[in-house]
Amino acid sequence: MAFSSQLLVHFGLLLILLHLQLHHLFIGVSAATLSITTDTEALISFKSQLRNDTLNHLSSWNQNSSPCNWTGVQCDRLGQRVTALELSGLGLSGHLSPYIGNLSSLQFLQLQNNQLIGLIPDQIGNLFSLRVLNMSFNMLEGKLPSNITHLNELQILDLSSNKIVSKIPEGISSLKKLQALKLGRNSLYGAIPASLGNISSLKNISFGTNFLSGSIPSDLGRLHDLIELDIILNNLNGTVPPVIYNLSSLVNFALAGNSLWGEIPQNVGHKFQKLIVFNICFNYFTGRIPGSLHNITNIQVIRMRSNLYEGTLPPGLGNLPFLRMYDTSYNRIVSSGVRDLDFITSLTNSTHLKFLAIEGNMLEGEIPETIGNLSKDLTNLYLGRNRFSGSIPTSIGRLSGLGVLNISYNSISGEIPHELGQLAELQELSLAGNEISGVIPDSLGNLLKLNLIDLSRNKLVGRIPTSFGNLQSLLYMDLSSNQLNESIPMEILNLPTLSNVLNLSMNSLSGPIPQIGRLSGVASIDFSSNQLDGDIPSSFSNCLSLENLFLTRNQLSGSIPKSLGEVRGLETLDLSSNQLSGTIPVELQNLQVLRLLNLSYNDLEGAIPSGRVFQNLSAVHLEGNGNLCLQSPCVNRGEGRRNVRHYIIVAVAVALVLCLTIGSILYIKSRKVKVSSSSEQLKPLAVMISYDELRLATEEFNQENLLGVGSFGSVYKGNLSYGTTVAVKVLDTLRTGSLKSFFAECEAMKNSRHRNLVKIITSCSSVDFKNNDFLALVYEYQCNGSLEDWIKGKRKHANGNGLNLMERLNIAIDVACALEYLHNDSEIPVVHCDLKPSNILLDADLTAKVGDFGLARLLIQRSTNQVSISSSRVLRGSIGYIPPEYGWGEKACTAGDVYSFGIVLLELFSGKSPTDEFFTGGLGIRRWVHSAFKEKTMEAIDPELVSLISHDDPSEGPNNVQVYCVDAILGVAISCTADNPDERIGIRDAVLQLKASRDSFESL
Template structure:
């Protein structure tokens, strides 16, 4: 039946919207077809996020635009609607990573780094196309999933700076295309899987590996497995527990640019094959037990080069061949046993920025050629046996960049160095000096022979009770009881600084030396006071470090009434103790609060001091009483550790403990004592680690471990652990939150920097306070981590 014209018009008007709607919908689908699997996976991921400070998902991921246009999302052109990239790095996102991410089967790049994701890594074994996986700088925990080994297309895997534990999955060495593997800064333990070390078929599969980062974990064993990774450009195994010698085969890695093996337990010599590493720009072998001399300098690269061999047992002379490395920018040879003169040829290194030769046995004069180095910004020659006139120009003109402490014969130089003036030199004196240079080695040898003989006789015959104290005092300033009484105004209450377990501490000033001092006077009527005095003398007799409280002298005599008098005299620390800054007022006024950077610097100082005591002072020493009141602050707010009254030598404490069921009795301060001491355990360096962890928690929370809030099973450790890492702002000192106000133009970035820093510090503290000693890191690892935290925080704050 024919349709009339009005009816046709009506039908057309009804059809147009439908056709337009279909056309628009079809157009959209043809541009970005809807894929329900990928869309639902993304929505599940979004819904699992608990905090989104930048709004990247809560604002920009919405139904008004296709999901392929969401921020951080890229879809395939060949397969429209399939997600190939998910990149949300650095948005401060919190929450678990939803397991649905594993359904994005076309994903080639997943980058969620620099956020606050927590929980376990989700199962990603179905992502067979993924090439780049970066989950670094988060708070992910648990094991490295075995399922990752199914991601056969992986080129780069970065899981660094999380809280991962357990061992590396054995099959990870079978990933055929893997070229970058970074698992740094976790708590991964055990030895390297056999599939990586026995990285033939397995090593062949990983022969294209160009970067391997396993630093800041707890790996053990030797590293001979590294020998066939010839394409490596970056190798970072630092801050672990690797042992044995450094394989000479590393010298065959001709493309190697960065080699980090610091903070391990490597022994033996530095392989001479390292001279073939012509592309090397950074070599860090510090904090190991390497021995022998160094011959580095042949074939060193043309680019700026950083060389760090600090804190080993290297000896011999510093080779002139170093001067062949014209682009050396950093030389750190401190805390070794180098001897002889400082090579004049070092003055040819025009690109040198940092030179640290401190804590060695160097002698002779300071080469004036060092003052001609145009870029030198830091020079440390302290704790050697240098003598003669200090140069006046170049780096020596800026006393804030040069350190020359504890060199017995230096004179002159810039006025701010406070060195004695140099005497005028006549020709006769010059001849005498020349003669002295000849005779010193001769008399030195003879003295050594006599010293050995003397020590042999003394060990056999000496019975005197105070022999350790006598030898201790011979090289220190002589003061009498009257000198100390006069300096402290007869020990007046006005000069009283504080009271300790075995006596009192007074402030004073030695009139003749015009020196401000702190005098620790022992109350010998108290049981254990005399033993404490002798322990502290013995501990301080042979140790010296920039972060240990400098002792001026010890005094053992009688007072004006004929009673025995014993005291220790220290440099006075004008800023008092850390305890005062954290909890009390100074001179009736509230002090300026410690900022986060200051607190981290103090923690780094104390970590360095304990590292030195445990590993580098010749005879491992356990402090036994680490707490804020024993941490003093000088006028630059540098922290110095004091009070060695109950310190123990590690080897001695072991023999005492095992021989007499801990008859000495472990002492310390309630709240800071390691739990194993309460169970009768012997003194160990792990006890100091525990105390350091408690001090770190106290510095970050502003609360003592004995605070009244800690009761009914709650202590400072589980108080922090229960809020870590998501809710740490609930437990830290409120004054630290004010740090962000100083960065009005980059508030969010500053908050992120503060947050990341706090997470890292509290992570170290929690690791230090594990209940079992073998679960804790050692102080060498801790010191390295604290330095890394400080460097990272400084860089992030300065960049904003």
């Protein structure tokens, strides 16, 4: 009985234990069910935010099945939680759902290579188990979520190639397990956090193509496992901290496209023995190229383009068997000895070489025949803009993989080797700017993949090969400035792909222009300065994309085809200096975007059309056509023709005066042309000036009267017959861009009127004694010359002193006021684009006046943004004064002028030009002054100015108010020259701060 009782007790305890285990089991199942349900709902919410037309790959995402079976979804072993979401490259588009933060067990989130948009939700910071976060190559925007620094398990963070605008948070250092940080190709700004040096596990840093500023933190030198340091295309400055060169684990060292300076250590190759990529292009590094780089046996890429390196190329290039790219272009590399070009022969050992660029240096001698022994994999060979002589080696024809061959702008002579026709893969051939003679070989017609051929500025003779008709991939052809003769082959006018330039100008081509065939996409045709005759083909109307047509200086006859009025995109039409007859087709009025119409020096007759472009006489040149008149029918053809011819010359100049005169000294009685009813006699609207008057005023443009030479012409001092002293700017009409400069100045000054702008008195549009076009602008003469003369000490006061502090400050305020007027108060805002001391003139009272608007741009307002009327991305301005954003193709804007003004201000008070030889190693005037700012200000100031602002006793030095004044002025300059245009002050604020400094100084 006792035994049975014990048995019952044990049995009861067993049942209790079994019950408890079953209870816990059911509770666990329930919890797991709730968790997978939460993950399912989060994923369905994620899907709901995506566009329906991109969901084909997510068709398996159905609530009736477990998410563990869905495309791109992975769960843990028990299927209780989602641990990975891998949806890369599926073309998904839409927003990221904030419910993604509910996937609390997620370890891998990979959404790269899609089209996701919008913000990164803050809920990402709830994924505390996340190890990999990769959302690169999308279109995500906004800031980095601040709580992303809470993801303590994160090993890879890749948000590259998005539209994120943010600073890199200092708290990023809390991610102690991070190995790869990739944020390149966004819009990050601010400094690189020094705290990154605390993440000892970090192996990859990729911040390229952003707007990061400041210097490279020396703290990065603590990352002893770092493999990749990619910070290309930012706004970083300063020197590279020496400790960086101790990172012996580096494989990719990429600093290109910043403002870094100093010398790379000569032993860098011994430190970076594992290096594969060495890229420091587009900086200001100085010294000699480190020879130790040529000892890194496994290196594949060496890029040092556009720095300030000097000396010869070091030996050892034969030691690099795996080298794929070698680029030392645009430095100051020389070759002085007979064997200094042996490095080309050494590179034959680099059997994987694909890219070789040594252009833009000072290399001399003959290109060796051994160049043909380079790698068969070589695709790009850039040898241009050096001092190579001799002939083109025929061995180049053996480089069968070559896609680009550029030997332009050297002193190469001899003939073009027919062996170049063997380069079947060639896409670009540029031999321009040499002394190459002989005929163009027919074999070049075998280059069926050629996109560009530029043989301009040589001494080539003979005909244009008809075999060029085989170049069915050609986009660009320039054969100008040679001695080619015979006729234009019809074959080259049937190239359907030719969409950029066809330039045959300045040769001796003869015969008629063939009918245009299939050039429907070409943008520019230039047949000027040849001996072409016959009619202008009506088939030019087939060129539907044509923007520029130059046929000037030929012997073309017949009438102007009406069909030219069908080329609606035409911006420039120059038919001048031919033998064209008949009337001006009224159809030319249909050319809505035409900016320049030059029909001068022909035999045109009849009435001048009055619509569109003909209403803007500054854009139309009709001089030299004595039989034109204003109204139809023309009457009194004898006297009337002479008067009309006189009017056409005068009226064009008058129109320019109306555009240019500010505070005009001319009295304009009426804007309407008055025509005599009896004789159709035309009366000039204003007193004009002739070529002869300017010739006499300048004493035959005597060099002793030369005041200066600019980009588009020369300026002379002149004395007019009625006693007025003027400055005469004579434009070089043969120089590319001179007419655009002329019209830019016209438009910029059209409605501008301010005491600090140089006044333009009148203009001259005529011909010189050689019957060449003559254009000139006549300005007020400023007796105290340019600000540049005073800064450089070429001008001084009668007592031998230069400009004192108050004079310099007043000049700075004058210039700032001129810019403030142009930017904010002019009828149409104007951007000067070329502000520098030589364009700032001083009158008898040292009042500063801004001049030379040849590069100016008008702005139109669209909501709060300033938009340039011009779409041109050409770099505008003068070296040293150009804002950094213009170098990357940004349009002209007022912030660019502010930057240039800041540089002028620094130069005015330091006495040093931004291009001074003092600034070596990329130091730069801004960095130099900034380093002294607030601490050793007076060390950066013009020594002459320091002596002028001292007390009567020079040993006492400047007083506190004077130093404060100088500090304030330099502070304005520093604020104007920030690398990021958004961080610069406006010109109105600059004026206010400078005037406040003047008030402080006057209180002395």
